[in-house]
Each structure stands twice: as structure tokens, then as C-alpha cells.
Amino acid sequence: MPANLTQQYLKAEEEYRRATTSDEELACLQVMLQEIPKHKGTDHLQAQLKSKISKLKKELTAEKSSGKKSGRGLRIPRQGAGTAILLGGPNAGKSQLVASLTHATPEVAPYPFTTTVPAPGMMPFEDVTTQLIDTPPITPDFVESHMFGLIRSADLALLVVDLGADDGIEQCQDVIDRLSTTKTRLAATSYLSEEDVGLSFTKTFLVANKIDAPDADARLELLHELCDFDFREFVVSATEGTGLEELRAAIYESMDVVRIYTKLPTAKEPDRDRPFTIRRGRTLLELAAQVHKDYAKGLRFARVWGTAVHDGTTVKGDYVLHDRDVVELHL
Numbered sequence: 384m385p386a387n388l389t390q391q392y393l394k395a396e397e398e399y400r401r402a403t404t405s406d407e408e409l410a411c412l413q414v415m416l417q418e419i420p421k422h423k424g425t426d427h428l429q430a431q432l433k434s435k436i437s438k439l440k441k442e443l444t445a446e447k448s449s450g451k452k453s454g455r456g457l458r459i460p461r462q463g464a465g466t467a468i469l470l471g472g473p474n475a476g477k478s479q480l481v482a483s484l485t486h487a488t489p490e491v492a493p494y495p496f497t498t499t500v501p502a503p504g505m506m507p508f509e510d511v512t513t514q515l516i517d518t519p520p521i522t523p524d525f526v527e528s529h530m531f532g533l534i535r536s537a538d539l540a541l542l543v544v545d546l547g548a549d550d551g552i553e554q555c556q557d558v559i560d561r562l563s564t565t566k567t568r569l570a571a572t573s574y575l576s577e578e579d580v581g582l583s584f585t586k587t588f589l590v591a592n593k594i595d596a597p598d599a600d601a602r603l604e605l606l607h608e609l610c611d612f613d614f615r616e617f618v619v620s621a622t623e624g625t626g627l628e629e630l631r632a633a634i635y636e637s638m639d640v641v642r643i644y645t646k647l648p649t650a651k652e653p654d655r656d657r658p659f660t661i662r663r664g665r666t667l668l669e670l671a672a673q674v675h676k677d678y679a680k681g682l683r684f685a686r687v688w689g690t691a692v693h694d695g696t697t698v699k700g701d702y703v704l705h706d707r708d709v710v711e712l713h714l
């Protein structure tokens with residue numbers, strides 16, 4: 384990591400990874416280029432940023448003149464606190480997991496390739512929801528090109544291993560191997576490569592599924608012997624529900640957001656039903672912009688009730704929000 388990267392740079396980098404449109408990507412890269420400290424040590428990174436920007440600009444111009452979107456493929460709009468994408472070989476239980484964790488009803492079947500297109504579902508946790516994306520299997524010879532964009536922009540990947548079949552471990556290793564030949568890879572935490580801004584790593588949990596199946600324990604032991612993953616591991620049964628509540632909480636925590644309840648100055652109580660979620664460490668100004676695009680400009684101050692301040696404290700735009708803050712915006 385080059386020294387002295389500013390907060391703005393790091394924030395733009397994080398948003399670049401999570402961008403779901405070319406316009407968003409371009410805007411983030413431009414901030415990164417503007418914010419990067421200009422010295423010898425960052426020459427390489429500066430050059431990379433410039434070339435990415437000019438490539439994206441060309442793509443966008445081509446898109447505009449041809450009137451059709453480039454081949455970036457499928458984009459699924461973000462919803463809820465964040466996005467986790469399920470990955471794995473055929474029959475690992477990805478669709479069953481999405482069904483068990485959400486109210487979605489994907490097709491679950493005892494034969495491979497039942498899921499043909501990525502499909503989102505919303506997973507509730509306490510009073511918020513997180514988006515889960517069910518996907519077709521990744522195999523050594525095939526992965527849909529639109530999967531890469533989805534994996535890069537996800538906050539978390541769930542790599543599902545089938546403990547119910549002897550080839551489950553191999554199929555899981557195949558997913559890692561297939562991705563390791565591309566610029567979209569899995570890791571214990573999310574980050575962009577220092578040497579190559581195009582090389583992106585998505586935070587991953589290993590989800591060992593079907594622990595209820597005969598010989599599943601032995602396969603789990605074998606998995607530990609054969610693979611030296613550093614992913615956090617969850618052992619579950621999607622059909623029986625074993626381990627799912629721990630997984631659900633960990634998925635939500637990985638989104639790294641805080642919940643904010645907004646309240647009108649005239650109201651006695653905040654809206655407790657649907658909190659806003661915003662990345663941990665972000666400020667009041669960013670919340671205002673999320674509530675309404677005009678609010679960030681018009682914000683004068685806010686009053687906050689929460690754990691970090693005395694009840695009703697008056698704060699400015701730079702106030703860092705805390706989980707479960709009640710915020711009254713004054714415009």
C-alpha cells in the first residue's frame with residue numbers, strides 16, 4: 384500500500400470495488416487519481432488509474448453512440464444493507480441456502496444446473512435485510528462472464544462446499560482454481576491489489592453445507608486436511624437449519640453498516656420500522672444525502688439520540704454515526 388493515502392482515496396477505492404455501473408466506476412477512479420499522493424512511489428498506480436480511466440471513457444462513449452450497453456453484463460441493483468453472493472459447484476446447496484435464509488423461493492433440485500441465472504433474495508436480520516445472490520455453478524470449464532462483475536461488487540462471497548458428496552471438496556477447489564486465473568478472486572478480506580488496480584479480492588466465508596448427510600463429518604475433516612483456506616468457516620445444514628443463525632448474523636456483520644432511525648423535528652418518535660443503513664465510520668452528511676439527494680446541501684445541523692452522545696445533542700455534518708442513532712435532520 385503506498386504511504387499516505389487519504390481518507391477520500393480509500394473511500395473512493397472501496398466504492399470503486401462496489402460500483403455497479405460504468406459511470407460509478409469512472410467517478411470513483413477520478414477521485415482516486417485526484418487524491419493519490421503524487422510521488423515516485425505511486426507512479427505505477429497513477430499510470431494504472433489513468434489507463435483505466437481512459438479505457439472506461441472510451442467504453443462509455445462507444446456505449447452512448449451505439450445506444451447499447453457494453454458487455455459488462457448483468458448488474459443487479461443493490462438493495463438492503465449490502466450484498467453477499469453464493470458461489471460453488473453444482474448441487475452444493477446454494478439455492479437451498481438462499482431459500483432457507485430469505486423469503487425467496489429459488490428452484491432447488493437434486494440435479495445440477497437448476498439455477499441458470501443469478502437471482503437475488505433478501506435475508507432478514509433483526510430489523511434490516513441483506514441481499515443474497517444465488518448463482519449458477521462455477522465449474523473448471525465454465526463461468527458466465529457476468530459473474531465477475533457480480534463477485535467484485537459483492538460485499539461478501541459465500542463459497543458453498545457440498546459435504547454430501549465425495550466430489551464436493553474437489554468442486555469447491557475448482558471454483559477457487561477457476562477464479563485464480565482471472566482478476567476476480569476470493570480472500571479472507573476484500574481489497575484491491577497494490578500492483579494492479581484491476582485485480583480485486585472479495586471477502587469470502589467458506590460454508591460447509593449438508594453436515595446432516597452421512598459421512599459429512601469425515602468429508603469436513605478431509606476438507607481441512609486438503610485445503611489450507613484462510614476463509615472464516617461455517618458448518619451448516621441448509622435443509623435442517625443447523626448453523627444458519629450464526630451464519631445469518633455473520634453475513635449481516637460483514638456488511639459493516641450501522642442502523643440509523645430518522646425522525647421528523649415535529650414527531651415524538653422516530654420511524655423504528657425501517658432504519659437507514661450506512662457504512663460504519665460514515666458521517667451525518669452522507670446520511671443526509673442518502674435520505675434525499677438535496678438534503679446534503681441543505682443540511683444545517685441535526686439532533687442525535689444515541690450511545691455516543693447525550694440525548695438530543697446538536698451535531699454538524701461531520702458527526703460520525705453510531706449504530707442505532709436516532710437522528711433528527713434540520714434543513
Ligand SMILES: Nc1nc2c(ncn2[C@@H]2O[C@H](COP(=O)(O)OP(=O)(O)O)[C@@H](O)[C@H]2O)c(=O)[nH]1
Binds near residue numbers: 479496497594595622
Ligand atoms: N442433506 C442435505 N441436502 C441438501 C442440503 N442443502 C441442499 N440439499 C440438497 O442438495 C440438492 C441441490 O441443492 P440446490 O440448492 O439445488 O443446489 P445448487 O445447485 O447449489 O443450487 C437438492 O436436492 C437439495 O435438497 C442440506 O443441508 N442437506
Ligand SMILES: [Mg+2]
Binds near residue numbers: 478479491517
Ligand atoms: Mg441452484
